[in-house]
Amino acid sequence: MKTIVYKKYGPPDVLQLKKTAEPIPKDHEILVKVKATTVTAADIRARSFTVPPFFWLPARITLGFRQPKKEVLGVELAGEIVSVGKDVKRFKEGDQVFAASLEEFGAYAEYKCLSEDGPVSIKPSNISYAEAAAIPIGARTALYFLRKAKIQSGQKVLIYGASGSVGSYAVQIAKHFGANVTGVCSTSNLEWVKSLGADKVIDYTSEDFSTGAELYDVIFEAVNKSSFTDCIKVLKKDGTYINITEPLPSFLMLWTTLTTGKKLILSRNAPETPEALNFLGELVEMGKLKVIIDRSFDFEEIVEAHRYVEKGHKKGNVIINVELHNKS
Helix, strand or coil, X not given: CEEEECCCCCCHHHCEEEECCCCCCCCCEEEEEEEEEECCHHHHHHHHCXXXXXXXXXXXXXXXXXXCCCCCCCCEEEEEEEEECCCCCCCCCCCEEEEECCCCCCCCECEXXXXXXXXXXXXXXXXXXXXXXXXCCHHHHHHHHHHHCCCCCCCEEEEECCCCHHHHHHHHHHHHCCCEEEEEECHHHHHHHHHCCCCEEEECCCCCHHHCCCCEEEEEECCCCCCHHHHHHCEEEEEEEEECCCCCCCHHHHHHHXXXXXXXXXXXXXXXXXXXXHHHXXXXXXXXXXXXXXXXXXHHHHHHHXXXXXXXXXXXXXXXXXXXXXCC
């Protein structure tokens, strides 16, 4: 089978198309013929080994010191089950599924084995494989952190980076829970973010959200480009600050949580559960969650796709079509 591998850390050019053996599912595994995968921030960080200095050692232990432990990237996928292990009960051959593979990576391949008890769910019938592949990480991350903040109907939520993968999902999921949503993004994305359901949009290039009179119950920092000091200014005294990219709190963050009633939720891997994917799939089926695709690339164009995402300007999700011309 065709597989994209990387044997050393570096720029997108380290990714190479290779022929590898097709995997065989174990007793409790399913074998998925991958139709589509994505390029996420996790793939970019793992490939380039771009991590904060204080996270260098744990990351090296996890990813590999001299070279990658796991040579195949790809953390989300959609495809069709072509065979199942003898003890599999949840799925059958022919099922169309979407799944997360953040713990193991490996979605940059024509076939991928997955545990039937892992983060795998039946693909919503009203979307394509490409759209389904873009749900498991971005949407699940947004859902996890909003639930962690105990979001409630009527709350005011500000989402900084509302046009990215996680941010665009956060806007929609927050609206589903009944929140009043303000999205912060660039000029070109204002109308688009509003079309996702945002009650208000702020252009960060011309307006400083922290100088307004509005106070928020939840501030969701999806891209780590705002100032924590600015965010705290407009966070209610019992509000919650979320930062999905910052792994460790600064002194100011710790001091704020110790001396005020404001809560802090920082980056952590959202648990990979089938329950979350089932819930998100239901939202898609009901038409309450849209999957936003910025660009699509062929499997052989993976280097170009990584270059594009690395620029940091994508709107929504970037898809890799592992099997071409399949829209079902």
